[in-house]
Amino acid sequence: MDESPKRFERIVAILIQLQSKKVVRAQEIAYRFGVSIRTIYRDIRVLEAAGVPIFSEAGIGYSLIDGYKLPPVMFTREEASSFIAAEKLMEKFSDAELSKNYASATYKLKAVLKSADKDWLSGFDSKILMIAEKPPINAKIPNVLALLFDSVAEKKQLILDYQSVEADNSVKRTIEPLGIFHDNNHWYTIAFCHLRQSYRQFRTDRIQSIYKSDASFTREHEPLESFLKKEEQKYPTTKIRILVDKKIARHLDYEKKFHGFVSQKVMGDQVEMTFFNADPHYGFARWYLMYGDYAEIVEPETLKFQVLELMDKIKTKISAAQLD
Numbered sequence: 363m364d365e366s367p368k369r370f371e372r373i374v375a376i377l378i379q380l381q382s383k384k385v386v387r388a389q390e391i392a393y394r395f396g397v398s399i400r401t402i403y404r405d406i407r408v409l410e411a412a413g414v415p416i417f418s419e420a421g422i423g424y425s426l427i428d429g430y431k432l433p434p435v436m437f438t439r440e441e442a443s444s445f446i447a448a449e450k451l452m453e454k455f456s457d458a459e460l461s462k463n464y465a466s467a468t469y470k471l472k473a474v475l476k477s478a479d480k481d482w483l484s485g486f487d488s489k490i491l492m493i494a495e496k497p498p499i500n501a502k503i504p505n506v507l508a509l510l511f512d513s514v515a516e517k518k519q520l521i522l523d524y525q526s527v528e529a530d531n532s533v534k535r536t537i538e539p540l541g542i543f544h545d546n547n548h549w550y551t552i553a554f555c556h557l558r559q560s561y562r563q564f565r566t567d568r569i570q571s572i573y574k575s576d577a578s579f580t581r582e583h584e585p586l587e588s589f590l591k592k593e594e595q596k597y598p599t600t601k602i603r604i605l606v607d608k609k610i611a612r613h614l615d616y617e618k619k620f621h622g623f624v625s626q627k628v629m630g631d632q633v634e635m636t637f638f639n640a641d642p643h644y645g646f647a648r649w650y651l652m653y654g655d656y657a658e659i660v661e662p663e664t665l666k667f668q669v670l671e672l673m674d675k676i677k678t679k680i681s682a683a684q685l686d
Contacts, residue, residue: 372397373405377414380426387423437471439479445471446487454492455544458504460511497547498567506566509574510542510551519575520553525568532570533557538579541586546620552589554581561589599638602646603660606633610656621646634660643668 372395379394380386388406392399406424410416415427437445445468452464472480500506513520520539525532537553540561544550549566583589599622606614611626611633622639639646647668650657659666 369405373408376402376405377409380416380424385423385425390423437475439475439482442471442475442479442483443486446483447490450490450492454494454496457499457507459508460505463508495547497544497549499549500567500569503569503572506569506572507542507549509572510539510566513539513574514541517579519556519577519579520572521575522564522572523570524564525570527568535564536575536577537562537564538581538583540583540589543586543590552586554583597640599640600642600662600665602637602639602642602662602665604635604637604650605629605658605660606635606653607631607656608633610653611635614653617649621649632658647672 375395376391379391388399388402392402395402406416406418416424417427418424449464449468452461456464472483475483509520512518517538519536521534521536523532524535534557536556537551538556539551539553542549542551551564551566552561553564554560555562602622608628608631614635618635618637622637624636624638626633626635628634637646642662642665647665650659650665650669651672654669659669
């Protein structure tokens with residue numbers, strides 16, 4: 363039997379994982395540690411032999427008997443530093459309520475550290491800055507994300523006043539959120555809207571007011587990730603290939619994912635990038651103009667004409683402004 367320190371650390375980590383969820387499947391544990399399910403079975407038997415009250419049910423998973431608690435966990439300074447870094451992200455990318463809750467959790471984390479590690483972290487904390495722009499959040503609703511999280515977890519409906527981009531006034535909606543996601547510097551929720559009787563996307567900074575309802579969800583909703591993948595497949599896409607000078611290709615790494623990027627290959631001094639884009643003649647064409655003097659459109663031909671049309675419009679506006 364493998365009695366190495368590595369196995370001991372894994373068994374302790376399994377015990378912590380059992381405390382983190384109501385039920386944990388053997389496959390889930392095996393995937394996390396990169397070992398076989400048979401190895402996990404052996405590790406579970408070791409925990410049971412040590413007196414840990416584990417309840418197992420075939421086809422379901424493992425859980426700890428109610429009332430069993432693991433003694434306080436000690437964090438390494440490296441683990442603690444990851445919490446400090448995450449706190450900076452929470453301050454910048456969440457609303458006031460979630461940021462406050464995370465800061466409170468971080469204080470509790472620091473309380474269980476050894477004195478030497480507290481000193482180490484105090485110097486580390488001031489050396490991390492998050493310069494990125496904060497996502498737009500309606501200042502009148504400092505807990506919009508927290509309420510959405512509660513709704514998803516408790517399966518309780520939310521009532522909100524929502525103002526879409528094309529509307530002059532907000533409209534009251536009753537929604538059942540599937541989940542929350544962050545994309546292109548905005549927080550969104552996908553939810554079943556009772557007013558429209560269909561699934562809709564809501565951007566959090568357009569929510570004018572929000573509060574919980576006592577009403578439970580009226581239906582079972584599929585996972586957010588599955589829903590988003592299905593939505594992507596509904597809209598036709600156009601294959602786009604461009605050649606970009608190698609010296610600037612790396613500067614497109616962040617933004618290209620927002621335009622349907624799928625692959626690239628190096629061809630001498632150029633990089634051929636392939637996209638499947640749902641809006642080639644509007645969004646992609648305008649993005650291409652940012653670096654067009656270092657790139658060449660391979661296909662489709664219609665994209666070339668769209669870029670030329672945009673350039674003509676820009677030239678006409680600049681010429682008119684100079685004449686004025």
